[in-house]
Amino acid sequence: MAPNTAAFFTGVQAPLEVRPADSPKPDANEVVVKAKAVAINPVDYAMQIMGPSVFKWLNPPCVFGEDVAGEVAEVGSAVTKVKAGDRVAGLTNTAFQHEVVIKEHLLIPIPASLPYENAAVMPLGLSVAVKGLFHKDFLNLRLPSLNAKPAGETVLIWGASTSVGSNAVQLAAAAGYEVITTASPANFELTKKLGASQVFDYHSPTIKEDLISAFRGKKSPGAFCNGGPAPPTHPPVIAACKAVLQATDGRKFLALTMATPPGEMPEGFISKFVSPLEGDEELASAIFGEYLPQALTAGKYMPTPKAKVVGHGLESIQRAMDTLKQGVSVERGHRPDAPLRGSPHRFLLGAVL
Ligand SMILES: NC(=O)c1ccc[n+]([C@@H]2O[C@H](COP(=O)([O-])OP(=O)(O)OC[C@H]3O[C@@H](n4cnc5c(N)ncnc54)[C@H](OP(=O)(O)O)[C@@H]3O)[C@@H](O)[C@H]2O)c1
Structure with a gap:
């Protein structure tokens, strides 16, 4: 794999900075995923605007991002459900880079028929x-x-x-x-x-x-x-x-x-x-690891929200966050006087590598 690169959060309001990063090593129950698509969530621009005073775990320079889909590159010693080369989507808190560590129970094995960009929208929601x-x-x-x-x-x-x-x-x-x-x-x-x-x-x-x-x-x-x-x-x-x-x-x-x-x-x-799933291994495994792969393969689960690819490469993440921040209600046919702006689209980057 080429050396890792990440989009770093360097401080409040500063645009994400794309530069080389250390290659992560998986712990026993983790995998490293070679990212093919990442999705942007409203919490991402909130973290960029508000920084560590609100999101206490941020310690810039650092990498955030929750939703990613890609190919398993390396597995930890206790991982049993996926292997190198498998296609997956997953939930993490360091998605905005080429090599992403994800816990095994937060991985969704995805069928070959599901494009990475459509899979990347799912994990956080x-x-x-x-x-x-x-x-x-x-x-x-x-x-x-x-x-x-x-x-x-x-x-x-x-x-x-x-x-x-x-x-x-x-x-x-x-x-x-x-x-x-x-x-x-x-x-x-x-x-x-x-x-x-x-x-x-x-x-x-x-x-x-x-x-x-x-x-x-x-x-x-x-x-x-x-x-x-x-x-x-x-x-x-x-x-x-x-x-x-x-x-x-x-x-x-x-x-x-x-x-x-x-x-x-x-x-x-x-x-x-309701906080997102994290340490809830049994429940996460039952849905992410068992029900969803079957339902996606059988065409009985619709990956939502609808993906909208805004660019390629880690550099596009900042543009995607800016676009999401502005809202895209008109695109969705919102009433012009609606008090809320939003979209069921998630902005994502196709083929980050
Ligand atoms: N607990 C957590 O960890 C966590 C994580 C993620 C999100 N959230 C929260 O979950 C909620 C949904 O987040 P999201 O990211 O899924 O939202 P989202 O995808 O950004 O939702 C956008 C959609 O919200 C709908 N909407 C706007 N106002 C609404 C209202 N008053 N009632 C019902 N629908 C409304 C609009 O749908 P229409 O086009 O149909 O009007 C709009 O298209 C938010 O409150 C968010 O803060 C919590």
């Missing part, structure tokens, strides 16, 4: 969805499978067209739950393809009532409360999720993907912030 839906400390839903029987419960997943939500809808549906969700009307069709039974426009002044009515007579295991990227819009999302659970038979649990405090909780309600 997927990991939040997996944790919130299936972890025993959150909604604790039963796990997805290729032929799940109906669970007999209906789950509210707010924000189906977000990166996190589009994965959550697919996973919950694949676990046999009926899914009721929210999105802009332009994304209703997509949402149905993902597996939702009903979708409502979150801009509607009657969204709360519409959802309460849709849940009438149903039993709920709790809500996956997942607004868009703009924090000022989170309180009404949380309030609506609470109101739906309050009016519905079932568990009063809010799995909150947003860092916004949930406010006062009615008696008997629990809310908990």
Whole structure:
């Protein structure tokens, strides 16, 4: 392999600097992946703008980035599920370089038919969805499978067209739950393809009532409360999720993907912030290592959000982050007066090597 190169974060607001980097060595349960595509997440530009005062683990010069897809180049001594040459996507916190270390349980083996750029969009959003839906400390839903029987419960997943939500809808549906969700009307069709039974426009002044009515007579295991990227819009999302659970038979649990405090909780309600999967080896392995490779191969899982390649080479990462920061709502047919800007696209770099 050619010597490693990385896009370094050197300090708050400074553009990423592409230069040679040490080649990483995998620990026993890690692999080194030769990156072919990386995806950009909103948290990346947040780290660049705010730096270590908010993101305490940053110690510039350093490398960040969560989502990567590529080819396994080297495996640690205890790795059993992949070998050199395998195609994978994975979740890490040092993705923006050519040689990326990833823990074995955070790898998704991907089929030959899935382009790297389409696979790279999945890991972070997927990991939040997996944790919130299936972890025993959150909604604790039963796990997805290729032929799940109906669970007999209906789950509210707010924000189906977000990166996190589009994965959550697919996973919950694949676990046999009926899914009721929210999105802009332009994304209703997509949402149905993902597996939702009903979708409502979150801009509607009657969204709360519409959802309460849709849940009438149903039993709920709790809500996956997942607004868009703009924090000022989170309180009404949380309030609506609470109101739906309050009016519905079932568990009063809010799995909150947003860092916004949930406010006062009615008696008997629990809310908990969902962090991405990390040390949750058993759960991560069950979904990343077992369910997803089968579902992707069988064409029963849609890698979301849709990939948009903005350039090639590590130098393009800064441009991709700047573009994502500006928002691309017009491209998606957002209402011009919509208070939020965002996109289900992830900006990525095809063929970083
Ligand atoms: N806990 C964690 O570790 C973690 C990690 C990643 C993200 N997050 C959080 O998860 C949420 C989703 O993040 P993301 O990166 O998946 O988002 P994203 O992909 O950037 O979402 C963009 C989409 O959000 C939708 N949206 C905007 N406002 C909305 C609202 N009020 N209700 C429902 N949908 C709305 C829009 O869909 P339409 O086009 O349909 O309007 C837009 O296309 C954010 O709050 C983010 O902070 C948490």
